[in-house]
Amino acid sequence: MLSQDSLQKIDREIAKYPAEQKQSAVMASLAIAQDEKGWLSNETIKCVADYLGMAPMAVFEVASFYNMYDLQPVGKYKLTVCTNLPCALSGGVHAADYLKEKLGIDFNETTADGKFTLREGECMGACGDAPVMLVNNKRMCSHMLPEQIDALLAECK
Numbered sequence: 001m002l003s004q005d006s007l008q009k010i011d012r013e014i015a016k017y018p019a020e021q022k023q024s025a026v027m028a029s030l031a032i033a034q035d036e037k038g039w040l041s042n043e044t045i046k047c048v049a050d051y052l053g054m055a056p057m058a059v060f061e062v063a064s065f066y067n068m069y070d071l072q073p074v075g076k077y078k079l080t081v082c083t084n085l086p087c088a089l090s091g092g093v094h095a096a097d098y099l100k101e102k103l104g105i106d107f108n109e110t111t112a113d114g115k116f117t118l119r120e121g122e123c124m125g126a127c128g129d130a131p132v133m134l135v136n137n138k139r140m141c142s143h144m145l146p147e148q149i150d151a152l153l154a155e156c157k
Contacts, residue, residue, distance in 0.1 A: 039070040068137045075110045080121035080134040090130035
């Protein structure tokens, strides 16, 4: 079950659409649910589906299509590194390798203490700031060289 606060946030998203099209708020609703729960379990997906009057499978299809939704538990800090060609040519792969070494994990793994999950991401639309990464799908970090990565990890500890 979602908290009253999350349901009120979802209601604000639903209000942006005509009453008969409240399912249009599914992406925002999933983001709100994930912010509260940390990830999207089948139970949370069903809760969102019931609230929006949708089939759980339809909500699961959205959640499983987009990489910002987590269908398994993730660390407190999800670090998504862009390794698409512009970022790769500007150090994205090196940034990812540096994070793998520092954290002792590979892509799609979580540190033993549950603090960090490392993901490989698609283009984030900030090629001029490469290499870039997202922290918890919300904060974009640019020019992520080893010094900046070290500072970010220290901030997250």
